[in-house]
Amino acid sequence: MSTDITLRLTLNGQPVECVVDPTRRVLDLLREDLGLTGSKEGCGEGECGACAVLLDGAMVNSCLLLAGQLQDAALRTIEGLPTDDPLFEAFARAGATQCGICTPGMVVAARALLDREPAPSRERIREALAGNLCRCTGYVRILDAVEAAARVPSGRAS
Amino acid sequence: MGWTAADFVDGGSGPAILARMDQSSPATPVTRSPVIGSAVPRKDAAEKVRGRARYIDDLKYPGMLHGATVRTRAAGGRLLGIDFDPAVDWSSFVVVTAADIPGANSTGMLDGDQPVLAADRFRHSAEPVALIAHPDRARLREALAAIRVREDAQPRPLFDIDASLAAGGGLCPGNTFRDYLMSHGDLAAGEAQAEVVFEGRFETGAQEHVYIEPQGMIAHVDAAGVLVVEGSMQCPYYVLDTLAAVTARSAGELRVVQRTTGGGFGGKEEYPSHIAAHAALLTLAAGGRPVKLVYDRAEDMLATPKRHPSRTQVRVGARRDGRLTFVDIDFALDGGAYSTLSPVVLSRGVIHAPGPYRCPSARVRGRAVATNHPPNGAFRGFGAPQSIFAIEQAMDGLARQLGISPLALRQINMLRPGDVSVAGQAIDSATDFDAVLAQALAESDYLARQARHAAFNATGGRLRRGIGLATFHHGAGFTGNGEVVLASEAAVRARRDGQVEVLASSSEMGQGNTTTLCQIAADALGLPVERVTQAPVDTQEVPDSGPTVASRTCMVVGLIVEQAARQLRARLIDEAALAREDMSAEGFAAACARWFDARADAPALEVHARYEPPAGVMWDETTFQGSPYAGYAWATYVAEVEVDLLTGEATLLDFVAVQEVGRVVNPVIAAGQVEGGVAQAIGFALYEKVVRGAQGEMANNRITNYIIPTSADVPPIRVFFQEQRAGTGPAGAKGLGELPMDGPGPAIVSALNAALEGTGAMPLSRLPAMPEDILEATAGVHRTGEAA
Ligand code: FES
Numbered sequence: 001m002s003t004d005i006t007l008r009l010t011l012n013g014q015p016v017e018c019v020v021d022p023t024r025r026v027l028d029l030l031r032e033d034l035g036l037t038g039s040k041e042g043c044g045e046g047e048c049g050a051c052a053v054l055l056d057g058a059m060v061n062s063c064l065l066l067a068g069q070l071q072d073a074a075l076r077t078i079e080g081l082p083t084d085d086p087l088f089e090a091f092a093r094a095g096a097t098q099c100g101i102c103t104p105g106m107v108v109a110a111r112a113l114l115d116r117e118p119a120p121s122r123e124r125i126r127e128a129l130a131g132n133l134c135r136c137t138g139y140v141r142i143l144d145a146v147e148a149a150a151r152v153p154s155g156r157a158s
Numbered sequence: 159m160g161w162t163a164a165d166f167v168d169g170g171s172g173p174a175i176l177a178r179m180d181q182s183s184p185a186t187p188v189t190r191s192p193v194i195g196s197a198v199p200r201k202d203a204a205e206k207v208r209g210r211a212r213y214i215d216d217l218k219y220p221g222m223l224h225g226a227t228v229r230t231r232a233a234g235g236r237l238l239g240i241d242f243d244p245a246v247d248w249s250s251f252v253v254v255t256a257a258d259i260p261g262a263n264s265t266g267m268l269d270g271d272q273p274v275l276a277a278d279r280f281r282h283s284a285e286p287v288a289l290i291a292h293p294d295r296a297r298l299r300e301a302l303a304a305i306r307v308r309e310d311a312q313p314r315p316l317f318d319i320d321a322s323l324a325a326g327g328g329l330c331p332g333n334t335f336r337d338y339l340m341s342h343g344d345l346a347a348g349e350a351q352a353e354v355v356f357e358g359r360f361e362t363g364a365q366e367h368v369y370i371e372p373q374g375m376i377a378h379v380d381a382a383g384v385l386v387v388e389g390s391m392q393c394p395y396y397v398l399d400t401l402a403a404v405t406a407r408s409a410g411e412l413r414v415v416q417r418t419t420g421g422g423f424g425g426k427e428e429y430p431s432h433i434a435a436h437a438a439l440l441t442l443a444a445g446g447r448p449v450k451l452v453y454d455r456a457e458d459m460l461a462t463p464k465r466h467p468s469r470t471q472v473r474v475g476a477r478r479d480g481r482l483t484f485v486d487i488d489f490a491l492d493g494g495a496y497s498t499l500s501p502v503v504l505s506r507g508v509i510h511a512p513g514p515y516r517c518p519s520a521r522v523r524g525r526a527v528a529t530n531h532p533p534n535g536a537f538r539g540f541g542a543p544q545s546i547f548a549i550e551q552a553m554d555g556l557a558r559q560l561g562i563s564p565l566a567l568r569q570i571n572m573l574r575p576g577d578v579s580v581a582g583q584a585i586d587s588a589t590d591f592d593a594v595l596a597q598a599l600a601e602s603d604y605l606a607r608q609a610r611h612a613a614f615n616a617t618g619g620r621l622r623r624g625i626g627l628a629t630f631h632h633g634a635g636f637t638g639n640g641e642v643v644l645a646s647e648a649a650v651r652a653r654r655d656g657q658v659e660v661l662a663s664s665s666e667m668g669q670g671n672t673t674t675l676c677q678i679a680a681d682a683l684g685l686p687v688e689r690v691t692q693a694p695v696d697t698q699e700v701p702d703s704g705p706t707v708a709s710r711t712c713m714v715v716g717l718i719v720e721q722a723a724r725q726l727r728a729r730l731i732d733e734a735a736l737a738r739e740d741m742s743a744e745g746f747a748a749a750c751a752r753w754f755d756a757r758a759d760a761p762a763l764e765v766h767a768r769y770e771p772p773a774g775v776m777w778d779e780t781t782f783q784g785s786p787y788a789g790y791a792w793a794t795y796v797a798e799v800e801v802d803l804l805t806g807e808a809t810l811l812d813f814v815a816v817q818e819v820g821r822v823v824n825p826v827i828a829a830g831q832v833e834g835g836v837a838q839a840i841g842f843a844l845y846e847k848v849v850r851g852a853q854g855e856m857a858n859n860r861i862t863n864y865i866i867p868t869s870a871d872v873p874p875i876r877v878f879f880q881e882q883r884a885g886t887g888p889a890g891a892k893g894l895g896e897l898p899m900d901g902p903g904p905a906i907v908s909a910l911n912a913a914l915e916g917t918g919a920m921p922l923s924r925l926p927a928m929p930e931d932i933l934e935a936t937a938g939v940h941r942t943g944e945a946a
C-alpha cells in the first residue's frame with residue numbers, strides 16, 4: 001500500500017477529484033469505487049480488452065493502468081460515449097453482441113479507431129480490434145458493425 | 159438454393175428463402191410469418207452495447223463478503239488436515255469445511271460421486287477442500303496464502319486414458335464410468351465383404367471454454383429466510399437441486415436467479431452448481447450476509463471442466479467401388495476424476511461416431527474413463543466433435559487407400575431417404591444431404607480451387623495450399639429418452655394491457671433465446687414481437703423448462719412455448735370473445751382487458767404447457783438402437799488453408815458453412831451462432847492446447863498462454879442456410895447451437911492434409927494441429943521446402 005494521493009482528472013467529461021491509493025488498478029477504481037461497471041474484467045492481465053477505456057483518446061486496458069497514471073488526464077469509459085454514438089445502433093443491428101461481456105470494450109476500441117481513422121478498411125478494423133477477444137460471435141458481425149458505423153455521416157458521432 | 163445471413167445485416171426481411179418441401183413428407187410445410195424468420199434485433203442488445211447490462215460481478219450489496227476457495231495441489235490422495243497460520247487473526251473470517259455441510263456432501267450430478275468439499279480422500283488437483291470469506295478482498299488473498307492443506311499424495315496418478323484402463327481400477331471399477339456398445343448388422347459379414355480396410359487412431363485434446371465472463375455467484379438469506387443464490391449459469395434448476403441436497407432445504411426455502419451471463423458454451427452447465435453450493439455454505443455460516451464468490455480467470459481455468467480429451471481407434475472397410483461394408487470404432491473419453499456429465503457426453507459421442515454414412519454393419523464401443531485430471535464436462539458439441547473428427551479423418555484415409563477423392567467417397571456413402579442410420583434411425587424422405595453438399599461445393603468453388611492448389615503446390619515453394627471438407631449431422635435435444643424424462647414445462651402470461659411474458663428457465667447466455675422464444679410466442683399469438691418479453695429467470699417465478707443445453711432451447715422449449723401461446727390465444731377466443739381472425743395487437747389487448755374485467759379475482763392469465771415428444775421417437779438405452787434424436791441438422795463445411803512448410807504455421811484462407819436447420823427463426827442470431835461456433839472450433843483445431851502440469855492441472859491457465867482466435871486469426875466465415883423441410887420444433891425449427899462445433903476440426907485437418915500431400919508428410923491425426931505438429935509430420939521434408 002502506498003500513501004493515498006489526491007487525484008484530479010476529467011472522467012467522462014466531468015471534473016473528478018478523489019483520494020486514492022495511486023497503485024490501485026483503474027479498473028477497480030471505476031468498478032468498485034465509482035460504480036462504473038460497464039468496463040469488465042475478462043482476464044486482469046491486458047489480454048482480452050474487456051476493460052478497455054479511452055485515456056486522452058487512446059485505447060488502454062484499465063486492468064493494467066494504475067490510478068496514479070490518471071493525474072490530470074481525460075478518461076472516457078463506455079458510460080461516457082455519447083448516447084447517439086452510431087456504434088451502439090450499428091452493433092445492435094448487425095448482431096455484433098451476443099453474451100455482451102466483450103461488447104463495451106469492443107465498442108470503446110472501435111471508437112478509438114474511428115476517432116483516428118473515420119473510414120478504415122475491413123482489414124484495418126480487423127487489426128485494430130485484434131486486442132479485444134470475443135468468444136461468441138466469431139467477429140464477423142463486429143467487423144460489419146464497425147464498417148456500418150463508419151458509414152454514418154459524421155456529426156452524429158462525438 | 160440458399161441465402162447468406164449477411165443479407166439481413168440491416169434488419170430487413172431479406173430475399174425470399176427457397177424452401178423445398180417434399181409433398182409426400184408428413185412434416186408441416188414451411189410457413190411464412192412476419193415474426194418467424196425475420197431479423198428482429200436482439201432484445202438485450204441496447205443495454206449490452208452501452209455497458210448497462212449487469213453481470214454478477216457488477217452487483218454488490220451492503221455488508222457483502224467476498225469468498226475464496228482453498229484447493230488441493232496433488233492429483234489425488236488423502237487429506238491429513240488443514241493448517242491455518244496462527245499469525246493471522248481468523249476471527250474476522252468465515253471458514254467452512256466439509257464438516258459444516260448441513261445436507262449431502264455431493265454435487266448431485268448423475269452418479270453423485272463428487273463431493274462439494276473434499277473431506278477425507280480427494281482425486282484431483284484443484285479440488286475444493288475449504289472456503290473462506292471476508293469483507294476485504296485484499297485480506298482474503300493474504301489469508302489464502304496462510305492456509306496449508308496437508309496431503310498424503312497418492313503415488314502414481316493416472317493421466318492417460320489407456321494407462322488408466324490398463325490399471326483397471328483405483329478410481330472406480332475398471333476405471334470406467336460407462337461402457338457403451340452400439341452395434342448394427344453383422345460385423346463379421348461386413349469384414350468379410352471388405353476389399354479395402356483403413357485403420358487409424360485419432361486424438362483430440364482438452365479445450366477450455368474461455369467464456370469472457372468468469373464464473374461467479376452471490377448468495378444471501380433474505381428477510382423471509384429464503385436462501386437466494388444468483389449468478390452466471392445455464393441451468394438454474396440444476397443449481398436448485400444441488401442447493402436443496404447440500405443445504406437440506408426444501409425448494410420453497412431456496413431461490414435461484416440467473417443474472418446476465420457472459421457466455422457459457424457448456425462450461426456453465428454443471429460447475430455453477432458447485433460455486434452456488436460454496437457461496438450458499440458461506441452465507442449460511444455468515445448468518446445470511448451476502449457472499450460473493452467470483453473466480454478470476456486463472457482460478458476459472460484451473461478449476462472448471464474442459465472438453466473431454468479423446469482417443470478413437472477406427473477400422474473402416476469398403477468394397478473397391480467405395481461402398482462401406484463395416485465400421486468398427488473404439489471411442490474413449492478422459493472423464494477426469496469424477497463422472498459428472500461424462501455418461502451423457504459419451505452417449506452423444508458414440509451415436510455420432512459413425513457419421514452421416516450408410517453402413518450395413520457397425521460396432522461402436524464407447525468408454526468414459528476415470529483419470530486424475532480435474533473432471534471434464536460439457537462443451538458445445540458434447541462428445542460429437544471428438545468422434546466426428548475421427549470418422550471424418552478415417553473416411554479421408556479410406557479414400558486415399560481406395561485411390562478416390564474424399565468427396566467421392568462421401569457421395570457414395572452418405573445417408574439418403576430410405577436408409578437407416580447405424581443407430582437405427584430411418585432417414586425420412588425430405589432429407590436431402592446432396593443439396594447441402596452441392597451448395598457447399600459451389601460456394602467454396604471446391605473443385606476449381608483444388609485444381610488451382612495442385613498447380614500452386616507443384617511449383618514446390620515453401621507455401622502449400624489445400625481445401626478440405628467435412629460432412630456431418632448433429633442431433634438436437636437431449637439424447638434418447640432424455641426429453642421424455644425431463645418433461646419440460648414453460649408458460650406464457652398475458653397482462654391486462656395485452657403485454658405477454660414467456661416464462662421459462664431457459665437462460666440467455668448470448669445465444670439469443672430472450673429474442674427467439676419471444677418471436678415464437680409472438681408468432682403463435684399473432685402479435686408483434688415488441689409485445690412479448692421473456693421474464694427474468696428465477697426459480698420462484700418460472701417453471702422448469704429444463705437445462706439450457708444440447709441445442710434444445712429453440713427446438714424443444716420453443717415448441718412448448720408455441721403450444722402454451724396457442725392455448726392462451728384459444729382461451730381468449732373462448733373466454734373473452736377474441737375474434738378468431740383478429741390478429742391485431744389492439745384486438746388482443748382489448749380481449750385481455752375483457753378477460754380481466756370479467757374476473758376481478760383472477761391473479762393472472764397464464765397458460766402452462768409440457769413437452770410431448772413427437773410420435774415414433776423411441777430409443778433403447780441398452781442396445782443403443784432406435785431414434786436417438788427427434789431432429790438432426792445436416793451440414794457440409796469447407797476449409798481452405800495455406801501452410802508454411804518452414805514454420806509449420808497454418809493460415810485459414812476461407813471457410814464455408816452450409817447447413818440445413820429447418821426453419822430459421824432469426825437469421826442474424828442463427829448466423830451468429832454458426833460464425834461463433836466455427837471460430838471456437840477453429841481454435842479447437844489450430845490454436846487451443848491445454849498444457850498439463852505434473853499434477854494434471856492446467857499449467858497454461860491464463861489467456862496469455864492459452865490462445866483463442868482473435869479477429870486477426872478468423873478468416874471470412876461464409877454461412878448459408880437451407881430450409882429444406884420443417885423440423886419438429888416450433889414453426890419447423892431444429893436445434894443449431896452445437897452443430898458448428900463439429901465440422902471445422904475435420905474440415906481444417908483435411909485441408910491441411912491436402913496441402914501437405916506430395917511432401918511425404920504423415921497425415922495429421924490429432925487436434926489441435928499446432929505448428930509443431932505440422933513440423934513433426936513433415937519432419938525431414940520441409941527443411942529444404944522441396945517436395946519429397
Ligand atoms: S481485463 Fe483488462 S485486458 Fe482483460
Ligand code: FES
Nearest residue numbers: 099102134135136
Ligand atoms: S459477445 Fe460474448 S464474448 Fe463477445
